Amino acid sequence: MDSLPFHGRVGIVTGGSRGIGGAISSLLAKEGGTVAILGLPEDRARAQHLASRLNGAAPRLHFYETDVGIYERCREAVAAVLEEHGRxxxxxxxxxxTRDHTVRKMTIDEWEAVLQVNLSGPFFMIKAVLDAMLERGYGRIVNISSVVGVSGNFGQANYAAAKAGLIGLTKTVAREVAKRGITVNAVAPGFIDTDMTKSMPVQAIESAIAQTPEQRLGKPDEVAQLVRFLLDDKAGYITGAVYNINGGWYM
Ligand SMILES: NC(=O)c1ccc[n+]([C@@H]2O[C@H](COP(=O)([O-])OP(=O)(O)OC[C@H]3O[C@@H](n4cnc5c(N)ncnc54)[C@H](O)[C@@H]3O)[C@@H](O)[C@H]2O)c1
Incomplete structure (x- = not known):
């Protein structure tokens, strides 16, 4: 077990009980990592279900109920992970x-909700973990942005703005901590087969697939493999980068 690549490593995956996050936390746990899944109350049972399918790796998955849109909750979760796992x-x-509507129909609540979770959330989490990483002179941060943060997308002004902002946040923090052993990168997936895309109208999915050169949706595990690569010790010279993973939808 000591030979597993993430043996002894401890980290956090927000929204890590299902979809892309579920694939990331499972992969890291299988590779020996201890993973704190931060999620909403409804994610607790899913996190338990995920762990139940992992056999030997299950004890390395831990759930912390946390709304990442609230800074105080992020701070509490990080303090609990440090207390229980030490690093x-x-x-x-x-x-x-997502809260999709065209700008004319988008409510202020829809705008604010998406910015709060998708952009303020990552800022809150980075702010909460940074001191612990700086103290040890080591850290790997990956932000899940989206292809639409670069391309824009009809009906997604809030989501595209938040995901574009996340790229700016990634590059800025990367510059601020590069000398201290911490890398910060973004991954920008295209259309991936998860609950998020299942909630889209069938026609919108069919059209997305038709416009994707690979003619299919991506799989959560394909995104997880890329994230895992960026979290590896060996990826230490990659920082401030944005990785597309979209079957060619945007090049
Ligand atoms: N699915 C795609 O096609 C796609 C494409 C590009 C980017 N992304 C991004 O990838 C990430 C994961 O997407 P997914 O498709 O797996 O989504 P999903 O909806 O399947 O899962 C998201 C998870 O985040 C949790 N979550 C939501 N709000 C939260 C909050 N305030 N605090 C804590 N947890 C919260 C949810 O409960 C859920 O478990 C998202 O950031 C999404 O924007 C997805």
């Missing part, structure tokens, strides 16, 4: 929501 090597800011 934080990596942070994956994955939790995200």
């Amino acid at each position: 934080i090597d990596f942070l994956v800011n994955n939790a995200g929501i």
Whole structure:
């Protein structure tokens, strides 16, 4: 077991009980990592279900009920992880929501809710973990942005703005902590087969697939493999980068 690549590593995956986050936390736990899944109350049972499918790796998955849109909750969760596991090597800011409408129909609440979770959430989490990483002179941070943060997308002004902002946040924090052993990168997935895309109208999915050169949706595990690569010790010279993973939808 000591030979597993993430043996002894401890980290956080927000929204890590299902979809892309679920694939990331499972992969890291299977590779020996201890993973704190931060999520909403409804994510607790899913996190338990995920752990139940992991056999030997299950004891390395831990659930912390945390709304990442509230700074105080983020601070409490990080303090609990440090108290219980002693260190934080990596942070994956994955939790995200959509509230789609064209700008004319989008309510202020819809705008604010998406900015709060998808942009303020990662800022809160980074702020909460940074001192612990700086103290040890080591850290890996990956922010899950989206292709639409770069391309824009009809009906997603709030989501695209938050995901574009996340790229700016990634590059800025990367510059601020580069000398201190901490890397900060973003991954920008295209259309991935998760509950988030299942909630889209069938026609919108069919059209997305038709416009994707690979002619299919991506799989959560394909995104997880890329994130895992960026979290590896060996990825130490990669920082401030944005990785597309979209089957060619945007190049
Ligand atoms: N699915 C896609 O096609 C796609 C494409 C590009 C980017 N993304 C991004 O990838 C990430 C994961 O997407 P997914 O498709 O797996 O989504 P999902 O909806 O399947 O899962 C998101 C998870 O985040 C949790 N969450 C939501 N709000 C939260 C909050 N305030 N605090 C804590 N947890 C919260 C949810 O409960 C859920 O467990 C998101 O940031 C999303 O924007 C997804």
